[in-house]
Amino acid sequence: MKIAILPGDGIGSEIVAEAVKVLNVLELPFEMESAPVGGAAYEAHGHPLPDSTLQLAKDADAILFGAVGDWKYDKLDRPLRPEQAILGLRKHLGLFANFRPAICYEQLTHASSLKPELVAGLDILIIRELTGDIYFGQPRGRRTAVDGHFPGSEEAFDTMRYSRPEIERIAHVAFQAARKRGKRVTSVDKANVLETFQFWKDVMIEVHADYPDVELDHMYVDNAAMQLVKAPKRFDVMVTGNMFGDILSDAAAMLTGSIGMLPSASLDKNNKGLYEPSHGSAPDIAGKGIANPLATILSAAMMLKFSLNQPEAAARIEAAVGSVLSQGLRTADIWSEGTQKVGTREMGDAVVKAI
Amino acid sequence: MKIAILPGDGIGSEIVAEAVKVLNVLELPFEMESAPVGGAAYEAHGHPLPDSTLQLAKDADAILFGAVGDWKYDKLDRPLRPEQAILGLRKHLGLFANFRPAICYEQLTHASSLKPELVAGLDILIIRELTGDIYFGQPRGRRTAVDGHFPGSEEAFDTMRYSRPEIERIAHVAFQAARKRGKRVTSVDKANVLETFQFWKDVMIEVHADYPDVELDHMYVDNAAMQLVKAPKRFDVMVTGNMFGDILSDAAAMLTGSIGMLPSASLDKNNKGLYEPSHGSAPDIAGKGIANPLATILSAAMMLKFSLNQPEAAARIEAAVGSVLSQGLRTADIWSEGTQKVGTREMGDAVVKAI
Numbered sequence A, B: 001m002k003i004a005i006l007p008g009d010g011i012g013s014e015i016v017a018e019a020v021k022v023l024n025v026l027e028l029p030f031e032m033e034s035a036p037v038g039g040a041a042y043e044a045h046g047h048p049l050p051d052s053t054l055q056l057a058k059d060a061d062a063i064l065f066g067a068v069g070d071w072k073y074d075k076l077d078r079p080l081r082p083e084q085a086i087l088g089l090r091k092h093l094g095l096f097a098n099f100r101p102a103i104c105y106e107q108l109t110h111a112s113s114l115k116p117e118l119v120a121g122l123d124i125l126i127i128r129e130l131t132g133d134i135y136f137g138q139p140r141g142r143r144t145a146v147d148g149h150f151p152g153s154e155e156a157f158d159t160m161r162y163s164r165p166e167i168e169r170i171a172h173v174a175f176q177a178a179r180k181r182g183k184r185v186t187s188v189d190k191a192n193v194l195e196t197f198q199f200w201k202d203v204m205i206e207v208h209a210d211y212p213d214v215e216l217d218h219m220y221v222d223n224a225a226m227q228l229v230k231a232p233k234r235f236d237v238m239v240t241g242n243m244f245g246d247i248l249s250d251a252a253a254m255l256t257g258s259i260g261m262l263p264s265a266s267l268d269k270n271n272k273g274l275y276e277p278s279h280g281s282a283p284d285i286a287g288k289g290i291a292n293p294l295a296t297i298l299s300a301a302m303m304l305k306f307s308l309n310q311p312e313a314a315a316r317i318e319a320a321v322g323s324v325l326s327q328g329l330r331t332a333d334i335w336s337e338g339t340q341k342v343g344t345r346e347m348g349d350a351v352v353k354a355i
């Protein structure tokens, strides 16, 4: 089993190092190989996703990814900016199914900005389509407007689009995931305004015919954003497009108060996947040894489960994380009165010890 | 001064009736004329925005709008659905600047799903561009894909677009609004992915040169959704496009806990405007006499201030609303232990009395 390790920028290398430590202690027959990605790769090779890094990712059975991005790359041309690496990996590897759990850890209920009773026990799974929509739709660019409010003026444009098979495959992913959970799927669209999302809704309804045991409902994206804030526990599985999923999955992750704890998986059609924490590269705290490595460690657990067929090893990691939380160990982002503040490395060590 | 009164569907007629009562008591030289809109207009005239209604809106100095929409129209073809009325009014009247205040009323701090300390004193103004973006961009429709992941398959598509003058005019609106408040504008974009919003960001920076006394910062839409949930008070004025604004303004309104209290204005370039509550038509409670009329009453106050040049009259209404809240009167949506539950009409009467 070959794992590509792509630490990236900011806190990426610190948090990935802890996850690698945890993987190593499992004594499974992994081969791990690292490569630079994002700003780090731009500095080393002049491109955020060098061919060698992409090739490593293609050859691997799974990818453990840290985070990319730093203010200092803001002035680069778009194709050279760190984020292009993650967009390129998604596209070239066909990672169309993004799993973003939004879980409120019992021990961290108080850390949410929502009232505790609204988030206690929260467990939502947001499934975001990741290779289509306005993220990759062509044509896009700048031009002179020929119609609209100001014909003759300069304009910029992008194309939102979804094809039937793209919607079908993410619908199947969502219904199958719901079968293993609460058996309810909420499809989030904007069918009242967008042709793309009227089609999305139509195809969701068609695919749903194969899953009579799962409930399907539909919600407009503006309402979904409101319901997440008002009563997040009403959701089980939420499925949506790339753009809406970007916004809603981040909002949902943040409102749990546990964003430093939340892993994510981006899978292709054969369950090969890229695994990364839900949070970003946090350049402001990079190098200080205070970042929370648990989201990355839990991403490694997700990798063992989804891509490497090692559910027991995954369960050992998850249990170990539960145990360090119960011991009262906390990195700064989740620390509160009465718990013990630890750094990135100490937290990783504690998980290793608990395993 | 001519005001078009468009009550619409669901609770629309109940809440608008209270706002009209309040306007009448001011004894100003208004002429008010009503017309059906949305589902009500479809039933009466076979179209959600009949020519007669549109003409009335065009001839008026301002429009007081209730709400549109009901599940029972879900099966109609898109052009006949109630929401098309509001989209049509925005487009035909050129109402490009949408003002959505997200205020947490002191007396209602507890009603927020966020912890009280995060929302106490909250006062954000979201300015949403309302006549451009993917809402109106052409081309859009269904076709056979010629490229993408599944060439040859059926696909649906929409066009996101913004021209320079469209971005410039909403930028001016935002900077001018910020001058009268906290002097800070956050422009929300997705410049890391979308051509449209890289252009948006570029033009925001250009227009900002005219407003050296106002601070400008930029935030990606996913991060903005997170910051709204985590620390909403960090914002003063937020300006964004039509689609992102739809999502963020609803999320912000809901997290105040005061959505039944929040007015909105949609203005054209001459400050003619359409005024409506931030909440929807709530068909589930229509006809029960329990809807909160305060958002509509406060929308009428906004109308007096922005379009009808009657700031004193607006202030009288706002003070009266403050006074009924202080008296402890609450409709069901904002009721809590120790306050007095009242219906729609009683609430309107109380405001009239306080004036």
Ligand SMILES: CC(C)[C@H](C(=O)O)[C@@H](O)C(=O)O
Pocket: A083, A086, A087, A246, B192, B193, B222
């Ligand atoms: C970095 C950016 C391009 C990316 C996205 O928008 O998809 C990020 O926000 C994410 O959600 O992984």
Ligand SMILES: CC(C)[C@H](C(=O)O)[C@@H](O)C(=O)O
Pocket: A192, A193, A222, B083, B086, B087, B246
């Ligand atoms: C009804 C719908 C078309 C509309 C929109 O998306 O703009 C509504 O959500 C709003 O925000 O006024």
